[in-house]
Amino acid sequence: xxxxxxxxxxxxxxxxxxxLAVLGHDVVVLSRGEHPPxxxxxxxxxxxxxxxxWTAEIDGCDAVVNLAGRSVNCRYxxxxxxxxxxxxxxxxxxxxxxxxxxxxxxxxxxxMSTATIYAxxxxxxxxxxxxxxxxxxxxxxGYWAFSVEIAKAWEAAQQEAGTPxxxxxxxxxxxxxxxxxxxxxxxxxxxxRLGLGGPVAGGAQFVSWIHDQDFVRAVTFLLxxxxxxxxxxxxxxxxxxxxxxxxxxxxxxxxPFGLPATRWMAEIGAWAVRSDTELLLKSRRVVPTRLLxxxxxxxxxxxxxxxxxLARRGAGGDHRAGGPRRPVA
Numbered sequence: 001x002x003x004x005x006x007x008x009x010x011x012x013x014x015x016x017x018x019x020l021a022v023l024g025h026d027v028v029v030l031s032r033g034e035h036p037p038x039x040x041x042x043x044x045x046x047x048x049x050x051x052x053x054w055t056a057e058i059d060g061c062d063a064v065v066n067l068a069g070r071s072v073n074c075r076y077x078x079x080x081x082x083x084x085x086x087x088x089x090x091x092x093x094x095x096x097x098x099x100x101x102x103x104x105x106x107x108x109x110x111x112m113s114t115a116t117i118y119a120x121x122x123x124x125x126x127x128x129x130x131x132x133x134x135x136x137x138x139x140x141x142g143y144w145a146f147s148v149e150i151a152k153a154w155e156a157a158q159q160e161a162g163t164p165x166x167x168x169x170x171x172x173x174x175x176x177x178x179x180x181x182x183x184x185x186x187x188x189x190x191x192x193r194l195g196l197g198g199p200v201a202g203g204a205q206f207v208s209w210i211h212d213q214d215f216v217r218a219v220t221f222l223l224x225x226x227x228x229x230x231x232x233x234x235x236x237x238x239x240x241x242x243x244x245x246x247x248x249x250x251x252x253x254x255x256p257f258g259l260p261a262t263r264w265m266a267e268i269g270a271w272a273v274r275s276d277t278e279l280l281l282k283s284r285r286v287v288p289t290r291l292l293x294x295x296x297x298x299x300x301x302x303x304x305x306x307x308x309x310l311a312r313r314g315a316g317g318d319h320r321a322g323g324p325r326r327p328v329a
Contacts, residue, residue: 001025001026001061001062001063001223002025002026002028002060002061002062002063003020003025003026003027003028003061003062003063003064003065003223004028004029004030004057004058004061004063004064004065004106005017005020005027005028005029005030005064005065005066005067006030006046006048006064006065006066006067006068006091006095007030007031007048007066007067007068007069007091007112008027008029008030008031008065008067009029009031009032009033009035010067010071011176011178011180011182011183012067012112012176012178012215013029013067015176015178015212015215015216016065016067016215016216016219017029017038017041018038019216019220020220021038021039021040021041022040023220024040025040026040026042027040027041027042028041028042028043028044028057028061029041029042029043029044030044030045030046030048030054030057030068031043031044031045031046032045032046032047032048044057048068048087048090048091048094049086049090049091049094050094051094051097051098054098055098055101055102058095058098058099058102058105058106059098059101059102059103059104059105060102060103060104061106062106062107062108063106063107063108063109063110063223064095064099064106064108064109064110064166065109065110065112065219065223066091066092066095066109066110066111066112067112068087068088068091068092068112069084069087069088069091069112069154070083070084070087070088072084072114072147072279073279074276075276076143076146076147076276076278081146081150084150085146085149085150085153088112088150088153088154088157089153089154089157092111092154092157092158092161093157093161095109095111095161096109096157096158096160096161096162096163097161099161099163099166100161100162100163105163105165105166106166107166107167107226108166108167108168108169108222108223108226109158109163109166109167109168109169110169110171110219110222110223111154111155111158111168111169111170111171112154112171112173113151113154113155113170113171113172113173113231114147114151114154114172114173115172115173115174115208115233115234115235115284115286116134116147116148116151116282116284117133117134117148117151117152117155117172118131118132118133118134118172118284118285118286119131119132119133119134119135119137120134120137120140120144120205120282120283120284121137121283121285122204122205122206122283122285124285125239125285125286125287126233126285126286126287127233127286127287127288127289127290128172128230128231128232128233128289128290129289129290131286133148133152134148135148135149135152140282141278143278144278144282147278154170155170155231158170167226167228167229168229168230169222169228169229169230169231169232170230170231170232171219171222171232171234172231172232172233172234172235172286173210173215173234173235174208174209174210174233174234174235174236174239174284174286175207175208175209175210175284176209176210176212176215177209177210177211177212177306177310178212178310179212179310179311179313179314183212184209185212185310185314186314188245188246188249189249189253189310189311189314191246192246192249192250192253192255192258193253193255195255195257195258195259196258196259196261197246197249197250197255197258197259198243198246198257198258198259198260198261199242199243199246199258199260199261200242200260200261200263200265200266200280200281201261201262201263201266201280201281202243203241203242203243203244203246203260204241204242204243204283205241205242205280205281205282205283205284206239206240206241206242206283206284206285207239207240207241207242207245207284208235208236208239208284208285208286208287209235209236209239209245209303209306210234210235210236211236211298211299211300211306211309211310212310213299213300214236214298214299214300215234217296217299218234218291218296219234221291221294221296225294227294228290228294231290232288232290232291233286233287233288233289233290233291234288234291235286235287235288236288236298236300236301236302236303236306237287237288237292237298237301238301238302238303239284239285239286239287240303242280244303245303246258248303248304248307249307249311251304251307252304252307252308252310252311253311253315263277263281266280266281
């Protein structure tokens, strides 16, 4: 297949484009910058918000995967929140417009979304069928609602596109555990090794996660399943409280203790690393009902085994996901 990946130069794009190229697909990556050549991958310039020569790649391709969007790992200032919103909505709209204008539109459009769209809750898991959309919860910081509004606008941009001949899927993605520098697991492993891997604000908040190899496998699975459209949760079937997640991670990296942190300590730490405590404190209890019902089998469904495998790769420098990389041309 010819697969166009919009925004494919980031952390998740690197995972996906390498795996799809190894599988023999013709991969075209839309990116704002210049990149060194990779076998099986062709780079095309775009700005993420306006039509251009890149739209010719959409016409006649088999699939589009849009991963574009500013990183959420930043301080949630008004300027950064606006950049998060605009980068997601603008890219989804322009991709949708290109598909709508194509003489031979792609068969499927997978649009990145986020598990953050669901409500902060502890009582029950959120799935695609009965899950509660967030934004109006009591007893949470009011600005958390903006993350939900971003997610809703992101998905609405796909839903409102005039693409009747293209199957559309919104990838409501949990934290992708990736041992490479810059990935979530790399950061959590570093915290654990520094003795900072204890519970934060009690640690009862749920963490939804997915192993990097399962993320790639799930996307590949959805590319080939013509019967699946709409929102699909990309999350392992076993979300768990943060305190348990970190206790298991500490065991995987051989660190016997982890200092606990209060909410105000977390605020100071987040400020120091220019991030936001919502990423740590919001309870994201999300399960992948539609993937499981469709017959998808997770390679790493449970956190203890996944943490050990990721820790081994993180320690050994083997950061592959989805198979070996081809040599760079």
